[in-house]
Amino acid sequence: MLGYLLKRLIQMTLVLWVVSVIVFLMMSFTGDPVFMVVPIDASDAEIAQARRLLGLDDSLPVQYWKFLTSLLQGDFGRSYVFRQPAMTLILERMPATVELVLVAMALAIAVAIPLGVYAGANPQSRISRVIMAGSLLGISLPGFWIGMVLIYLFAVHWGIFPSSGRGDTVEIFGIRLSILTWDGWTHIVLPAVTLSLATMAIILRITRAGMMEVGRQDFMKFARAKGATRGDVLYKHGLKNALIPVVTIFGLQLGDLIAFATITETIFSWPGMGKLLIDSIYRADRPVIVVYLMLVALIFVVINFLVDVIYMLIDPRIRLK
């Protein structure tokens, strides 16, 4: 177990290193950041000066070495636009994104698991067919388009929910949260629904497939034979065993939600780190893009690791080499 953890830790570091090389190379071959920091009427001498300050006249390996060492020392550079440390900017906006992603995930699970169990237990019923067609529609929809339709119907047309922003927030341990105020809830409903649809459809399909697989097993027949109630058979015996593939997908989906949050946040002007990324891409604000990518890479690597560990805990048959 300890050996496995150590091996995974080395692997994770390696992945992050590869990501840092790729991010660095892509960033150095595109555009010249010097024009982001000098005034439009800067003289050649000023441009050369700024270039020297940014370290852009070093050779690529030297630049990469500086980039890597400063990353490791926790110096992530300053945003060209905000003139603030890029890390601070992202960390300020991270709670908003995490909040949105978690609400969307909770919503997806709350809807998808019961529907998936039903559709898996009654594959031939008319309702199951409707559920499955709906879920296929869910993965065929462009998420941003759903967000737009929701904005049009609920914000522009009926005026039930606001179309942008986070609303009132409450500060807890220095982190601003929307989900603790009524106004915050009205703001989070539309973006969370938009973000959750695709994940909902995928979890639903996996749950159904797992339930159908489990339904053929002897222990399910036995549970029925010993007189367990239908609900107990489905949820205590069936779902518990059908959950293993759901857990793997859950990790992947969390990653997808973080990625798609960039689009959802842009539509709903949700002030999270995804919107900051898109804004920074427009403004060619390189340090912010780099920090976002490295941070998100770290998050993904950690999520994948946790999924593997949980996987091992819920199914001891899986031997990890």
Place this chain on the structure above:
Amino acid sequence: MTGFLASEFFHNYRRSASAIIGSALMAAFAFAVLAGPFLVAQDPYDIASLNLMDSYKPPVWLPGGDPQFWLGTDGQGRDVWASILYGARISLFIGLVAMVASCTIGTLLGLIAGFYGGIVDSVIMRIADIQLSFPSILIALFLMSAVGTGVDKVLIALTAVGWVVYARTVRGSTLSEIEKEYVQAAKVAGLPNHKIIRKHVLPNVLTPLIVIATIQVGTFVLIEASLSFLGVGVPITQPSLGLLIKNGFDVLFSGLWWTSVFPGVAIMMLVFGINLFGDFLRDELNPRLK
């Protein structure tokens, strides 16, 4: 042809509602894309054929609608229906070309990795592993932000995220194929490696790719639409369905919903059709279920 009509595949196809609806939607889009310019009077790219007097007309069933433009017009007097027909061309073109490119590159790398093994295999598969731990949309978004907008660049970004799934699948099947007797026999007979790969291994690893390739066209259409919606996809001179939605989003708050809602319906029908048909193919081609 009579062989096909009598086949089990066709028999199941006729009995599957999702297969028929799915292929009907795909056929409708193929027709719209090929015949598009002949179906509408207006060329949305030809500024001379636009008339500002026609701008912001609602769909024909709403007050103020004009029968000439049954889905309404946008701010430049461009027919929404004509824009959709032309936009679907770009979306579908990107989806198909990127799929073919991903499939070719991924299959080639998968064959090489599976057949030769060793260091080549490790390098290709480690790259695949790293890439798979990140969502495709984020990788594509990052690549586009680095290289800028353009149809060619979208194709490169999609291919860069799309090859992995083929490489992994093909490598897996190649590993099991090269253990089989016919490949061993071909080796003993002294055939060169490239011939064994091309004539013996390749035809036997292709079947699972059909399903992946079908579904991937839909995925690519969606990713391209998302990129274009964010403004890092196709340029405004070549508006795909995603870019049409983005342009419509800018006027949504004035209540002009039709310029963005209908292109979205088009994407939804296209991808839904592809996914329905892909589901049917998966059930048909997966020998485990039979």
